[in-house]
Amino acid sequence: MARRSAPSLLRHLIDPSTRINPKIQSNPWLSNSRSVTYMPRPGDGAPRKVTLIPGDGIGPLVTGAVEQIMEAMHAPVFFEKHEVFGNMKKIPEEVLDSIRKNKICLKGGLATPVGGGVSSLNMQLRKDLDLYASLVNCVNLKGLPTRHKNVDIVVIRENTEGEYSGLEHEVVPGVVESLKVITKFCSERIAKYAFEYAYLNNRKTVTAVHKANIMKLADGLFLESCREVAKKYPGIKYNEIIVDNCCMQLVSKPEQFDVMVTPNLYGNLVANTAAGIAGGTGVMPGGNVGAENAVFEQGASAGNVGSDEIVKEKKANPVALLLSSAMMLRHLQFPSFADRLETAVKRVIAEGKHRTPDLGGDSTTQEVVDAIIESLD
Incomplete structure (x- = not known):
């Protein structure tokens, strides 16, 4: 059988319901951001089993919050829980098998030891499942003060x-070689994902972030791929920015950016910077997506396992993972449940009575969860 090109494959995986919904735009709690997400669309809306990895640190607290709220909503998902910790040598094969079978996973943060030759389990997960696209939505939330x-x-x-x-x-001894590998296949694939996302979510501009003035071959190939893909989307404005200038522009005039497509390392830095500008890593949803599987987790990685004090006091912020869960529900073709969850979370944030310490309050995770459950009604 002939292999589909990436654009046709992506369109094949997209459901028409991913288009902007007028009902979403009329909802005051959802209209301040584009709530539609572009992801592969497995299944037909039937109840789905989801692999759940609580993870390290605050992970069990925030995944527990998701479980409570899903139960309160009577959402048509049920969880298959697996214990994975960042100090493991590798992700157990039964966990990978569970994700491949269910095609969907929700996870808390996994700690990555600094140095010592221990590899990141987060990276292993992305490579083994070919989760080639990381998507983080950094958006101001109503009622949350930001610069x-x-x-x-x-x-x-x-x-x-x-x-x-x-x-x-x-x-x-004393000389380490670190390799940067850039391929045309992966560069074109991520560029097509970015432009398809922009097209399907009514976004106007795609900006490629690079350092091709220095890494002329590696980042040059990435830019060349982005330019080729951009020609196929004449209705979307395309521009480019060097990564150091990008960081300066982000902290001075972030509203100029719409969709940003980046190589691996730059994207991690840019996403965390943008998250900090928009309100903090505790409120930014995200997902890692491939052609077959998707893993949803807190969008920005900085401090995603939390401090021992936060864990001890049970004051972890569940908002980021709850909004990621709303993305997951849309991915599973449950848009009404996604809207209901997102509306309740944003209403609680806007009211300002129940906020964890990172958002200027003193609430516990459970108090935030209780407020969101009450707001569901």
């Missing part, structure tokens, strides 16, 4: 290659 207004940035990051993939070795 900048009108921020609504989607960072789409290539997830499988580049210097962030950890290909390094010691050549001789």
Whole structure:
């Protein structure tokens, strides 16, 4: 059988319901951001089993919050829980098999030890499942004070290659070689994902982030791929920005950005910067997506396992994972449940009575959960 090209494959996986819904735009709690997400669309809306990885640190607290609220909503999902911790040498095969079978996973943060030669389980998950696209939506939430207004940035990051993939070795004692591998296939694939996302979500501009002035071959190939794909989407404005200038522009005028497409390492830095500008890592949803599987988790990685004090006091912020769960529900073709969850979360944030310490309050995770459950009605 002839293999579909990437654009036709992506359109094949998209349901027409991913288009902007007028009912969503009329909802005051959803209209301040584009709520529709572009993901592969497995299944037909029937109740679905979801692999759940609580993870380290605050992970059990925030995944527990999701479980409570899903139960309160009577959402048509049920969880298959697996214990995975960041200090493991690798992700157990039964966990990978569970995700491949269910095609969907929700996970808390997994700690990555600094140094010591221990590889990141997050990276292993992305590589083994070919989760080639990371998507983080950095948007201002009503009622949450930030230095900048009108921020609504989607960072789409290539997830499988580049210097962030950890290909390094010691050549001789005292000399380490770290490899940055960029391929045309992966660069075109992520560029097509970014432009399809922009097209299907009524976004106007795609900005490619690079350092091709120095890494002329590697980042040059990434840019060349983005330019070729951009020609196929004449209705979407395309521009490019060097990564150091991008960081400066983000902190000075972030509202100029719409959809950003980046190689692996730059995307991690850009997404965390944009998240900090829009309200903090505790409120930014995200997902890692491939042609077959998707893993939803907190969008920005900085501090995603939390401090021991936050865990002890049970004051972890569940908002980011709850909004990621709304993305997951849309992915599973349950848009009404996604809207209901997102509306309740945003209403609680806007009211400001129940906020965890990272958002300027003193509420516990459970108090936030209780407020959101009450707001569901």
